[in-house]
Amino acid sequence: MCQVNLKSVDQVWDHYDRYKExxxxxxxxxxTEVVSLINKHTTSGLLNSEKIGQSVKGRSxxxxxxxxxxxxxxxxSQMHGDESTATMALFDLFNFLAADxxxxxxxxxxxxxxxxxxxxxxxxxxxxxxxxxxxxxxxVNRDARMLVTPEGRALMNLAKKIKPEIGFNLHDQSTLYxxxxxxxTATISFLAPAYDYPKSMNEVRKxxxxxxLTMNNxxxxxxxxKIAKYDDAFDPRCFGDTFQGMGxxxxxxxxxxxxxxxxxQFIRKLNFYALLNAFVSIAExxxxxxxxxxxxxxxxNSRSLYDVLIRNVSIIKEGIQFRTNLGIVHSQIKGPEYGxxxxxxxxEELGDVEQTYGYDEIDASSLTFTPGNIKLMQKSEWExxxxxxxxxLIRAGxxxxxxxxxTSPSGxxxxxLLNLTNKENNTIQTASIGQQAQFLLSRDGKPVYALLxxxxxxxxxxVTAVPNVYGY
Ligand SMILES: [Zn+2]
Numbered sequence: 001m002c003q004v005n006l007k008s009v010d011q012v013w014d015h016y017d018r019y020k021e022x023x024x025x026x027x028x029x030x031x032t033e034v035v036s037l038i039n040k041h042t043t044s045g046l047l048n049s050e051k052i053g054q055s056v057k058g059r060s061x062x063x064x065x066x067x068x069x070x071x072x073x074x075x076x077s078q079m080h081g082d083e084s085t086a087t088m089a090l091f092d093l094f095n096f097l098a099a100d101x102x103x104x105x106x107x108x109x110x111x112x113x114x115x116x117x118x119x120x121x122x123x124x125x126x127x128x129x130x131x132x133x134x135x136x137x138x139x140v141n142r143d144a145r146m147l148v149t150p151e152g153r154a155l156m157n158l159a160k161k162i163k164p165e166i167g168f169n170l171h172d173q174s175t176l177y178x179x180x181x182x183x184x185t186a187t188i189s190f191l192a193p194a195y196d197y198p199k200s201m202n203e204v205r206k207x208x209x210x211x212x213l214t215m216n217n218x219x220x221x222x223x224x225x226k227i228a229k230y231d232d233a234f235d236p237r238c239f240g241d242t243f244q245g246m247g248x249x250x251x252x253x254x255x256x257x258x259x260x261x262x263x264x265q266f267i268r269k270l271n272f273y274a275l276l277n278a279f280v281s282i283a284e285x286x287x288x289x290x291x292x293x294x295x296x297x298x299x300x301n302s303r304s305l306y307d308v309l310i311r312n313v314s315i316i317k318e319g320i321q322f323r324t325n326l327g328i329v330h331s332q333i334k335g336p337e338y339g340x341x342x343x344x345x346x347x348e349e350l351g352d353v354e355q356t357y358g359y360d361e362i363d364a365s366s367l368t369f370t371p372g373n374i375k376l377m378q379k380s381e382w383e384x385x386x387x388x389x390x391x392x393l394i395r396a397g398x399x400x401x402x403x404x405x406x407t408s409p410s411g412x413x414x415x416x417l418l419n420l421t422n423k424e425n426n427t428i429q430t431a432s433i434g435q436q437a438q439f440l441l442s443r444d445g446k447p448v449y450a451l452l453x454x455x456x457x458x459x460x461x462x463v464t465a466v467p468n469v470y471g472y
Contacts, residue, residue, distance in 0.1 A: 009280055012096065012103055013222070013273050019099060021091040026263045027084050028339045031059045031124035037091050038062055038120075046098045052119070053154030056135035059124035061154045066097065069113035071282055074164035074248070075275075076119040076155055079140045079171075079239070081126015081133070085255035085264045086170030089271035090120050096276070106280065113283035117162055123151050130338040141171075142235075144242040152239070159243060166211070166282060167250040168275070169240045172264070175257025176306065176329070179228035180299030183357040185259065187223050188270055189301050190216065191230035191252040195245035199232055201292070207249040210290035211278055215253075216298055218277040219270060223258070229298040230254060251278075257305075259359055262341070302355075306348060308456055309358025312365040313441065315350075317430050325353045326369070328437045328454045345437045345454010345469070360456050362441065367448060369431055370440040372399025379403045387465035394450050394466070395459060399438050 012019075023033055042049045047066040054060055077086040097107050110116075121127055125135040133139050134149050143152035159167070177186035192208035194200070201209075212229075219227050230252060235241050243250040253274065255267045281287040306327035314323050327349035333342045375398040382401055385393075431439070437454040440447040450457040455469040 008103065008106055009218070009273075009277055010221075012106065012276060013269075015101075015103070016092070016269050016272065018101070019092050019096040019272075020269075021088065021095055024088050024091060026265075026340075027088075028130060028341070029084065029088075030128055030339075031121060034087070034121045034124070035060065035062070037094075038064065041094050041098065044098060046094060047118075052158050053150050055123065055125045055151055056149075057125045057128070059128075061119065061122060061124070061151060063158055064118045064120070065116065066094075066118075067111040067114045067116045069111070069115055069283070071113060071166070072115045072117065072162055072164040073166045073168070073279075073282060074117045074119075074159060074162065075168040075170060076122050077170040078120065078127055079122040079151065079155070079169075081123045081128070082130045083132075083170075083172035083255070084121075084127065085172050085267050086253065086271050087120050088264075088268040089275060090118060090170075092268065092272045093275060096272075106276075109283050110279045114279060116279075117158070117164060119155065119158065122155060128338065130334050141169075141239055142237040144239045145237055155239060159246070159248065164248055166207070167240075167243050167248045168278070169243075169250060169252045170271075171252065171254045173230075173254035173256045173301070174303070176303060177228065177256050178302045178304045178357060179226050181302050181304060181355040182225075183305075183361075184225040185305065185359070186228035186254075186256040186301050187226040187258045187267060188219055188274065189228040189230045189254040189256060190298070191232055191240070191254075192295075193238065193240035193244050193250060193252060194232050194234040195241060197234045199234060204247050204249050205244055206292055207287070208244065208251045209292045209295050210287040211249070211251055211281065212298075213290040213292070213294050214281045214287045215274040215278050219274055222270060222273065226258070227298060228256075228301045229295070230301055257359070304356045306356065306358045307345070308360045308362070308437070308451070308454060309353065309356065310362045310364045310441070310451075311353075312363065314364075314368040315431050316369075323365070324350055325356075326350055326431060327353060327356065327358070328451070330454050343453065343469075345451075347431060347433055347435050347437050350431060350433060362449060362456065364441055367441040367443055370397070370442040370447065371430060372439055372450075373397045374400040374402050376402050376404050378405050380405075390466050391463055394440075394457070395447060397440060397447060399440065399450065399452070 038049050041047050047064045050063050051060045052063040138149050140149050140151045143149045147153045179186040190212040240250045240252050307330045308328040310326040329348040330343040330345045437451050441449040453469040
């Protein structure tokens with residue numbers, strides 16, 4: 001048998017930008033865009049599309065088929081509406097499979113060996129409002145038994161009809177999971193779901209495990225240490241567990257977080273690469289040589305990250321001075337038309353944080369938590385503040401502005417740093433759980449770091465402008 005060598009799959013990674021679907025630039029695309037991309041690929045003849053159902057709000061659920069091979073593979077994405085990373089990657093894969101370039105041997109292998117069945121964006125109503133559940137407020141991935149959701153029924157009927165050998169259940173997970181108890185993000189997590197409570201192993205689940213090992217090996221070359229495995233407790237309500245029991249080797253892929261990738265565009269590329277490796281391995285049956293004992297080596301998901309962790313900072317509270325750790329989380333706030341996201345950086349934890357880490361960490365053992373002062377100025381003065389003047393105000397200890405002419409607004413304004421506030425006092429209170437993380441870390445009374453809405457600004461560096469940390 002003539003095997004496509006892995007180097008050629010790796011070259012596709014280098015050429016990924018050729019295939020990246022340019023209509024999708026962030027996580028918040030909707031059913032309309034998905035339908036227009038499906039139309040592009042049916043018109044070109046790459047794939048066939050049939051409607052296999054409709055969402056609660058009447059949006060089409062589409063089953064796409066391509067390839068003429070023997071092995072049937074079913075992939076579905078976004079059964080949770082706010083988990084869109086893999087949907088993006090599926091459209092990148094279609095562009096790859098439709099192209100005509102030096103990778104023809106690879107795409108011919110895939111299309112000649114596999115019969116791909118794909119349901120992108122299974123829960124379009126959830127995607128429309130950027131929420132997990134469908135519009136009956138049911139979690140579609142807890143509906144494999146009762147099948148009260150039209151989305152879940154469409155998927156189950158399709159699986160029973162085509163009887164695939166292999167299934168890919170494509171999701172996103174919290175960006176605050178680590179791959180084991182360390183600072184590595186769980187950028188991709190895998191699971192070969194159990195099909196019974198004792199978590200038995202049979203040939204069906206074994207194949208899923210071996211495919212995970214194949215994808216893990218590939219991904220480790222791109223994001224070493226940032227791959228984890230999901231808890232394998234059996235849940236008969238879930239589609240993955242149910243399909244495994246129906247004889248479909250089912251793999252759960254969860255896209256997590258990666259440093260400075262809030263729109264998950266790099267993780268999208270990792271999904272593309274993992275699935276491409278899986279397709280090649282299924283076509284050539286090479287996954288069967290993986291030793292499932294190696295699955296134990298993949299670290300478990302660990303809920304141990306903060307967006308920012310400040311270690312050993314001195315805080316004065318209730319008249320008591322103490323040193324502790326301070327964890328900050330950037331919680332998401334949905335934007336207009338559910339087409340964007342802004343973030344509220346707030347203090348999530350004070351205290352001991354054993355085996356807990358941050359995307360950003362600050363060793364504050366020589367630093368003191370310092371509340372920001374309020375600068376009083378007229379609105380007209382604020383409007384003409386230059387970036388340098390904003391930075392100078394921060395360096396002088398001001399993190400808030402109050403307008404003196406009675407027009408103080410209630411929220412942040414366009415991309416301007418200093419959070420507007422109506423507070424009467426001229427300083428903000430000390431560190432409190434739930435409070436917006438807007439304060440200074442000082443040494444000998446001099447600000448060293450500014451925390452602005454939970455984002456770190458290092459004042460020891462040559463900072464010339466304040467980043468837009470409000471997302472407006
Ligand atoms: Zn999910």
